[in-house]
Amino acid sequence: MKVIEIKDVNKIYNSTEIKVHAVNGVSLDFDQGEFAAIVGPSGSGKTTLLNLLGGLDLPTSGKILIDGEDLSKLKSSQLIDFRLRNIGFVFQSYNLIPVLTAEENVGFIMALQKIDRKEREERTWSLLKAVGLGDRLNSRPAKLSGGQQQRVAVARALASRPKFVLADEPTANLDSKAAKTLLEIMEKLNREEKITFIFSTHDPRVVKMARRVITLEDGKVISDEVKKQSNDPENG
Amino acid sequence: MITEIAWKNVWRNKPRSLIVIAAITVGVFAGVFSIAIMNSAIVQRIDASVNEELAHIQVNNKDFRNSSDIKSIIPDYNQVVSEMMSAPGMKEVSGRIIIRGIASTSARSTGVEISGINVEKERRMLKLADKIIPGTGTFFESETRFNRAYIGEKLAKELNIIRYNLDEEALSRLREKGVPEKIISGLEPIYGERFTSGRKLQKAVENLLGEKDYKKFINPVMEAAWSYREGSRIILTFVDINNIQTGAAFRISGIFRTNNDMFEETSVFVPEEELRKLTGLKDNDYHRVIGLLDENSFTEEATSEIREALSSYEVLNWKEIQPDLAMFADMMQQIYGLFMAIILAALAFGIVNTMLMSVLERTKEIGMLAAIGMNRRRIFIMIMLESIFLSIVGGLSGMAVGGTVIALTAKKGINLMQYSEGFEAMGYSAHLFPAIDTNFFIITTILIVLTGILSSMYPARKALQLNPVEAIRTE
Incomplete structure (x- = not known):
């Protein structure tokens, strides 16, 4: 089942006199349960593409359909609500709310969705447990390591029960051990819970683990490779 | 959240x-x-204005304030009283005889407004009785065969009744107040000297203490040195009901101090019966009825009701009497x-x-x-x-x-x-x-x-x- 359909999308930035064709005629589909990496050198358009997928930015031309819903048809206020209900975000620099504890950071997004307190607490707890932070519920971000913060960010991204999670260079600021733990957690969530993850990344560790690798260059898709999985018994 | x-x-x-x-x-x-x-x-x-000087509302004979004529009395005192008492928030009312006159001593004389008052009622209504300077007498409590007057400190000074004297008693009062011994001994040259005015004492103290200490201590010194001979007399002169100049000696019953110099300087209070004898005014002949309300907030409402009921009188409230x-x-x-x-x-x-x-x-x-x-x-x-x-x-x-x-x-x-x-x-x-x-x-x-x-x-x-x-x- 297709979660995301990208149809001939272009994104052109008109800054002063220089036109930047950041995304150039990209067409891609993503299915439920994918674990995909978008790779490419700096300036290849990975982040722009991710922003377009996340409804943070709108394409200059072309269509992006999420579960059949055309993002460009939504007003900006509807778009925010759409993001809240459908898309989980993990950012390169974690971006947790510094004044809230891990538990509150995860619960916050559900509060925005008006989920009642009891359900919020239960889900928060189980998510933080899933990312291996069941004992750090009451820690504020400043008391957590980078890897731990990014795991809280993953828990937060999942809290809203999104259709997919977009992760923009999630391991860029982590050491290899923390990056490995984080990737394993995400891979496990993907495998067991069928959660769709799409990364933009430079990181060979992420690329190695991804089951689909899309390579961009100058805003164009130059390769889209689905790997044979050895570590996933269900995906044969 | x-x-x-x-x-x-x-x-x-x-x-x-x-x-x-x-x-x-x-x-x-x-x-x-x-x-x-x-x-x-x-x-x-x-x-102060309401509770010491004016009360809230005054009802006058229509011509009284212009003419100041002793004959411009209130024609029907009882009607005025009952109308005023039925106004909202009215606590108590009292009539006053008001006469312009001259107060004099052997040294000085000055124009004053003499108010003949019902002593008992006004003691209840106004706080003027509380404003007496301790040691100067009472608010008409002591009975004498003389006429009695209650006057302000300013008027007493004006009429040269007050003296300043740093006698033993004054010095001990200063010590009680905690004025340093250094200051007290600094004043030694003027111990026992009688000053006929505050200004003269002030000058002497300033010369002795210098400007800084003078500013700091002049008030307690003035306070302590203040003295007045009890039973001093003043002469009040005015016209009676027949427009004949008359007058009498009044013993000072007490001296009050308020914060209003004008009021202190021009007001003389006298029991109404004593004034009646001298002027020939009869019982219930008043020039003004003053009314005290429970609260300031009733002023407008009470004024307009009284004004309606007593249209042939001049009805004024404190705001109108003292527009400033x-x-x-x-x-x-x-x-x-x-x-x-x-x-x-x-x-x-x-x-x-x-x-x-x-x-x-x-x-x-x-x-x-x-x-x-x-x-x-x-x-x-x-x-x-x-x-x-x-x-x-x-x-x-x-x-x-x-x-x-x-x-x-x-x-x-x-x-x-x-x-x-x-x-x-x-x-x-x-x-x-x-x-x-x-x-x-x-x-x-x-x-x-x-x-x-x-x-x-x-x-x-x-x-x-x-x-x-x-x-x-x-x-």
Whole structure:
């Protein structure tokens, strides 16, 4: 089942006199349960593409359909609500709310969705447990390591029960051990819970683990490779 | 949840928030306190005016105030009394005989207004009896075969009844008051000397002590040296009912001190029966009926009712008799407004500045919030709540400090005796008891919250203009 359909999308930035064709005629589909990496050198358009997928930015031309819903048809206020209900975000620099504890950071997004307190607490707890932070519920971000913060960010991204999670260079600021733990957690969530993850990344560790690798260059898709999985018994 | 985050955000940069809160506190305190002081001057003045001098409402014969004619009496005293008593909030009324005359001693003479009063009623109604200077006698309590008069200190000075003398008794009074021995011994050259006026004593003290100590100690010295011979007499001269010049000697029954120099200088109170004998006025012949209300707030209503019922009389309330007082009271309202406007404007700038800094500092975080699905309304509310919390905390702490200082100073008052001459010449007390009513506090709180809301608009709008994509990228 297709979660995301990208149809001939272009994104052109008109800054002063220089036109930047950041995304150039990209067409891609993503299915439920994918674990995909978008790779490419700096300036290849990975982040722009991710922003377009996340409804943070709108394409200059072309269509992006999420579960059949055309993002460009939504007003900006509807778009925010759409993001809240459908898309989980993990950012390169974690971006947790510094004044809230891990538990509150995860619960916050559900509060925005008006989920009642009891359900919020239960889900928060189980998510933080899933990312291996069941004992750090009451820690504020400043008391957590980078890897731990990014795991809280993953828990937060999942809290809203999104259709997919977009992760923009999630391991860029982590050491290899923390990056490995984080990737394993995400891979496990993907495998067991069928959660769709799409990364933009430079990181060979992420690329190695991804089951689909899309390579961009100058805003164009130059390769889209689905790997044979050895570590996933269900995906044969 | 948003409320909680906003509250926590206020405290994430503690020094900055505390500085703003302290600034708001100081501003609000300064405003509240200075208003309390100004207010107290007015309230005390109105209180004195109403309770010592005028009562709330006066009913006169229509011609009386123009002609000052002794024959312009109130034709039907009983009707006036019953109409006045039925007015809303009326507590008590009393008739007065009012005669223009001259008070004189062997040394001086001066024009005065002689009021023939019902001693018992006025003792209850007005606080004039309490204003007696201790040691100068009583409010008509001692019976003598002489006529008696109750006069103000200023008039007593004017008529040269008061002397200043640093005798043994005066010196021990000074010691009791805690005036340093050094100062007392510095005054030795004038021990026992009799000064016929305050000014002469002041000059002598200034020469002996020098300017600095003079300013500090002149008031207790004057107070202690004050003396007056009990039973001194003055002559009051006026015309009687037949327009024949008459007069009599009056023993000073007591001397009162108020904060109103004009009133002290021109008012002589005499028991009405003594004045009746001298003038030929009959029982129930009065020129004026004064009425005291339970509260100032009944003034307008009671005045208009009495005015309607007694259309052939002149009915005046204290605001009309002393328009300057009413004007001052009105002006106070405007000064309140101006003061608050200045304080709130300063407060608004402080908040806008702080919140703007806070928003710009959190560009990335706010961008992230927008990205993960916090809508514009919620972001706006969050920033607004932060501003409101800042202003409420600052405002409340300012009012707490202001309230405490007012409560502390209200007991003992703030003594501006150094400047007493200026104040009292205008009829204002130099001893101020700061006071402020609860309404003011409530209104101020509301205004502070409104200011918080208003001054959050700009920073909150600024936060909304952040593009999540740009914002997240900001490193």
